[in-house]
Amino acid sequence: MFIQSKGTVSLDFYKEEYKSKLSHYHLSKEQIRYAPLPLNAILKCENDNTRYPIVILCNGVPAGFLVLHGWEGVKAYSNNKDAILIRGYSVDTTFQGKGIGKKSLLLLDSFVKKQFPSKREIILAVNHKNTVAQYVYKKGGYIDSGVRVMGRKGELFILHKDLI
Template sequence: MRDQTEPEAVALEFYNERHRAYLEEYSLPEEQKKFTAMPLEALKACENDSGRHPVVILYDGEPVGFFVLHEGEGIAPYTESPEAILLRGYSINVNCQGLGIASQSLRQISGFVKKNFPDKTDIILAVNNANLAAQHVYRKSGFADRGRRIMGRSGEQYIFHKDIV
């Protein structure tokens, strides 16, 4: 792997079974585990909810990250907008953190959603008020805090938004 990412080296792809072995080896630092679901845990939730769509982040063709795009009734605690899609369970494998992959992948999410969910106009996510590193990355990638707050499993959550352009 390179020291810094090039935009074309990062891609988003819907999860399929060929990614499973990678996800079984996925690791996060302990301090991050309290803020996000591990990929296999998130996949299990996807199996029981057709509104959840698992996505793998690729770097040079290899899976290095994971998140879920969630639509439908399950996102009601986060927004009242039927045109919104919820980004949840976002993470980058510990071995690939610090390379700029998160920033590159988050910048690509609008295009990915626009292509695959053309009726959606807004991406939202919930970030813990104590997770300052994630807040910084999300803001740097075009997400904005519009003041909405909810209580999550690990405390107060800020709801960030990004318009799909």
């Protein structure tokens, strides 16, 4: 399913045709601390049918990536079985600073509603030191739930957005 915004940003489930561009995906050293490269995340998705790799496109070119994870991912952060978890969210350094992050997060609402109609909430965990990501998520409408969880790399803030 392909969801496109009025601008140039769109979301699509990962397809083999995106692999070549994603193999040249770049994140800074700081960003790699918090998010895997897409091809590594896709390998995990291939072994877990509750993970769905999503490509963020800018003018049809892979510009970002995320994984939507069902209950197996959600249950570490919430008891809401009607939630879906964002994990591994990133935008390639080449495309950063252009509003793609915010646009993709806003598009994600309609994408999840259409593709996962039973889901009523989107949640995510963000490292307390990752202030840039926190800023982007909040611009995308995510709210701090007040829940804190200790992750492998430190304290995580759990953010959420209700789907109306």
